[in-house]
Amino acid sequence: MNSVRVPVVEKILNANDQIAGQNRLLLDRAGVFALNLMASPGAGKTSLILKTIEGLSPLFRLGVIEGDTAPVTIDADKVAAAGMPAVQINTGGECHLDAVMVGKALESLSLPDLDLLIIENVGNLICPAAFKLGAHANVLIASIPEGDDKPYKYPNIYRGIEALILNKIDLKPYIHFDQDYFLRGVEMLNPGLKFFPLSCTTGDGLPAWLAWVSEKVHNVKS
């Protein structure tokens, strides 16, 4: 089956990368810094987005693109309730966002009115890693309950990111998680990666994350 599929997949990926380039150009022209936020289901993507809105909306104009595999608006509703422009992409069962979907969503946002755009990818540690969207930074959220072996088991997604968040550190007292083992795996795949251990529940560690994002937004503007 692989011999049939590989050429098809390569064609799709090449076409995707071209459109991702066009998306980036649109974002750069408008001076918008875009984040592609990836994670396993339930690691805390929407929670992090809400905390980022809370922390940065006094400083920047934020927008959100919400990727979902089903026509539910649970996450988009939460973001809209926080007063931010939110566009939902329903992938219709597809397991990741791609550059075409994001390109269409960009058309329905007023980019000149934004400084920071967060794209919430579909909850999945495998497929999103292969599809560039045109964002300036790919960010992965890992979480304590997922276990410390994830970099070893899902290496591709750890290789292609600019920052790693380890969420739910408030659960450390109740769950065995060997952070040294976890970070050794990360370092092997992506040496020197920016790392933000934090808790969206308690707020611990959030300031460092918010400072990093702020610096990135300023860099795109300047």
Added chain:
Amino acid sequence: MNSVRVPVVEKILNANDQIAGQNRLLLDRAGVFALNLMASPGAGKTSLILKTIEGLSPLFRLGVIEGDTAPVTIDADKVAAAGMPAVQINTGGECHLDAVMVGKALESLSLPDLDLLIIENVGNLICPAAFKLGAHANVLIASIPEGDDKPYKYPNIYRGIEALILNKIDLKPYIHFDQDYFLRGVEMLNPGLKFFPLSCTTGDGLPAWLAWVSEKVHNVKS
């Protein structure tokens, strides 16, 4: 892009289902009950397998097929350490097992020497739902830290299962999880689904799961 992809995907799925049928025939002839165990990364697939081995190996002859997207043997090593025949499938980055991969793995197991075969699928709530393997039952493990909204966000995988486990119930005191909301979503998608809330850490709820599996193994034998 969808217009290009759909016919290719349909052809692949049809071919897959045929081979899944062949796998099922092999299993039935040998009197082996096979489970396809699916879950999000870190929900506890390997922990449940180890607990099932512990509980049922005095009664039945067990074997395990371990699906991984990377050439790591962390899970296969744990199963082998528990004294069970384990075959590892490295999908080479693919986001799910398929019937061809499982068919090859079946060739390297001595089926007449088994009563129960557990197939650990790749950690993913989306792609594995579309690929039949030939197993007698598809089982999904959800877990408390993933959140109570997963049936609403990943409906396809909830539709195609014969049993649902809710793992990590020992973490309930520390995490907000509305079990009624979760179960309303499940009931909408898959009415009357067998449901096993349990904890692989404390052992709570495991007896009901082990009893269900035992009954299924007996049914295939009789």
